Amino acid sequence: MGKWIVGAAWPYVNTIPHLGTMIQMLSADVFVRFLKLMGEDVVFVSGSDEHGTPIEVEARIRGVDPKAFTDAVHNYVINLFNKWLIDFSLYTRTESEHHKEFVREFMDNLYKRGYIFSKIMVMPYCPRDKIFLPDRFIEGICPICGYESARGDQCDNCGVLLDPTDLINPRCVFCNSRPIYKKTKHWFFDLSKLETEIKEWLLNHKTIGENVKTYCFEWLKRGLKPRSITRDNKWGIPAPFKEAEGKTIYVWFEALLGYLSASKKYLESIGKKFEDYWFNPETKTAYFIGKDNIPFHAIILPAMLMASGEPYVLPHRVASTEYLMFEGQKFSKSKRIGIWIDEALKIVNDPDYWRFALIRMRPETKDTSFTWREFFRIVNNELNDDIGNFIHRVLSLIYRGFNGKVPKPRNILDIDREFLEQVKKCYEEYVVRMYNAELKAGSEKILEIARLGNQFLNRRAPWKLIKQKPSEAASVLHILVNVVRGLVLCLTPLTPNAASKAWVMLKLGNKPKSNELKTAFDLILKPGHEILKPSPLFKKLPSDFLKLVNELISRARNEVLKERPEFVK
Ligand SMILES: [Zn+2]
Ligand SMILES: [Zn+2]
Missing domain, CATH: 2.170.220.10 (Methionyl-trna Synthetase; domain 2)
Known part of the structure; x- marks a missing residue:
């Protein structure tokens, strides 16, 4: 079991995140859930970046105290991250005392x-x-x-x-x-x-x-x-140097230290030592950021850690994405271009659908546009038809054909073995991709497994075999139900709610345990294991969704206006 520290770029709380900024937080969460399912020991931190001139500008314009402003946005945003199922070890803020203290000490040391x-x-x-x-x-x-x-x-x-x-x-x-x-x-x-050390x-x-x-x-x-x-501004952490009265630390420097201060706070809260993680050469750190953040995470942060003279682990992975656009344009608060994360859940009220669709659109290699057409296609064709239907078909065949019990394999043909081998190959690639933080590429493999499953199902047609060759039907379904289990495990980081629902139907508990992804396609479900009556995991978006979407958006906008803190309306 390896130690990991995973961070998502700290969102700047001058506003609420839109889908483009949510990509980082969501990617980090999917990555963290994957690591945990592989048995890794993971600390996942982020927090509200709330100092600096942009916040002061917003607060001044509104005539409020910057702290009152960031309190309101911070609390609102935390609630939204919960709704999006982001499973932080700790989500904190740069105004917290533990952060300010950490930053002052760190700066003092660099000065000395x-x-x-x-x-x-x-x-x-x-x-x-x-x-x-x-x-x-x-x-x-x-x-x-x-x-x-x-x-x-x-x-x-x-x-x-x-x-x-x-x-x-x-x-x-x-x-x-x-x-x-x-x-x-x-x-x-x-x-x-x-310079030389960073270059090397x-x-x-x-x-x-x-x-x-x-x-x-x-x-x-x-x-x-x-x-x-x-x-020379007031809103921030007072600079700890002599003759620096009235000055604050530049927001970029202190926010980067948030990964350290937050994991320290979290580790101490669970009785563990900060040094066992950050000073341990085996620990891996991963940062999920947009490409505009690269120099801060791949040059400035490692330089600060090097300069400290302490044996901090330097970034293992800097998982930067290109930009997510919205229907071909840049997201813009002032021009009202885009969808914000509170509005999104009013339009389609299931975080799994958003999580899956956004990872499928993750701009891994080039700028990518979020489009409603693509969202509709991903939810209906990929999540529903390819994945959801496959799972439902297999479980229904067992439920109806074998009294809800996993049948005993008797007559396994080469074609069945080959299918399982193909699936395992996909799974191995999935694991490599996910460890590389290529989450979209990883999701591709999930779909490949589901499509292989559907093809195999159509080819072997166990609903016919049950009558003609029941021993072959039993073998086919024994393999398929185990493939369903593996598929659900691979899907868990992306759609945790639906995956739990499937886990319950498989009578395996409430949700997969840590480590379990390692055994994804190992034929763990033995003959005689009972399953519950299956029900579909996903629902299709209505066929006229694309026609209705503008109406849904304006309704969502009116609703969130009632809920957003006064300052961000
Ligand atoms: Zn002026
Ligand atoms: Zn320029």
Whole structure:
């Protein structure tokens, strides 16, 4: 049994996640459920990222305290993650005391070890609002791609990381004034000291994907420069350095440490030691992120861990996805393009359907569009016809033909053995894909097993064999019911509710136990084992769903408006 720490990028709680941001959280959950079923010892953490200028901007615009704002969104979002069946070890927040304390200590250590220095800088300052304008307090034209509304920290269009002084024609986001420039002292993390080590680490890394490496080497070409880690804004963790009064730690640095602080909190709560996991060279860490987050997880985080001088395990897997689009467009809160995770469950009220469909659309190798047509096809053809029907047909044949008891195999033909071998091959590929965090590719294998099952069922037609060659019928169904068990196990990480329902029908308990996926196609169900009367696991979406969907969306939007915290309506 190996130790794993799995993290999903901490959602920024200036708003509610939409389907595009939910992909990371969901992917991490599917991965974690898979690992646990393979008998691994997994800690799964995430939390609300709630500091920094975007939240302050939102709160200022609404005239509320940032803490009141993030309290409301954090609580609302936790409830939604529960509804989506995200099974965290701990979902916390960056405002929690344990996190703040961890960050202060970590920073203090980096400072003592000579990785942090201070420098007087000239920064944009709004003479009207009388504040400095870091990050998102300032917007202007991107010097790289010419995008009009690039922010002080990053361009949303081309993804380049920026300093406020890089912007062309900068303006204050609160009053549109042109900033003046003033001196202020800031602290920097000296990434340049770790350039060689980071390069070597990435070059020799066996489990970090080529897409991540390519992105990082692009960055490394420009050289690793010291990155500022303090900000002149109020909402955040006060910087722990001398003469840093009134300054906070840059949100990106402290949020990354959330993986550590949250797993520490969780492990201590169950009487285990943080060091046994994070300082254990056998522990594997995996991070589920969008591609815009790659440099933070594959360069900055490992650099911080290296700089600490402690034997932290460096990232084992950085599972980054491309972007999920919505019907060919970018998700946009301001333009109302997309579906948000609370609305989704009002439109189709079964988290399993969403979980399965989103993993099937997971943008693993290229940007992918969520479309309602594809959602409809996945739920009706794949989940219902291919998977659900196969399971239902097999269980019904046993229930009706053999009094609900798994029949005793008597006459096994080569064709039956070959079928089982094919299924096992698919399963082995499924396991490899899933360990690689290629979840969409893994789900492909689940469908392949179901389709092989349906083909075999049609070819062997046990409903005919029961009358003509009952001993062959018994052998066929004995294999098939075990394939059903294996299929349900493979499906469990994706559709945990339906899988539990199937587990109950198979009279195997409430849900699969840890380790059980390892024996997925091992003919565990013995002759005489009784099953319950089967009922279909999934329901089809109505045939006019695509015609009705716009109406369903507007109804869902009205409903969530009543439930969302006041600040995010
Ligand atoms: Zn740009
Ligand atoms: Zn201003």
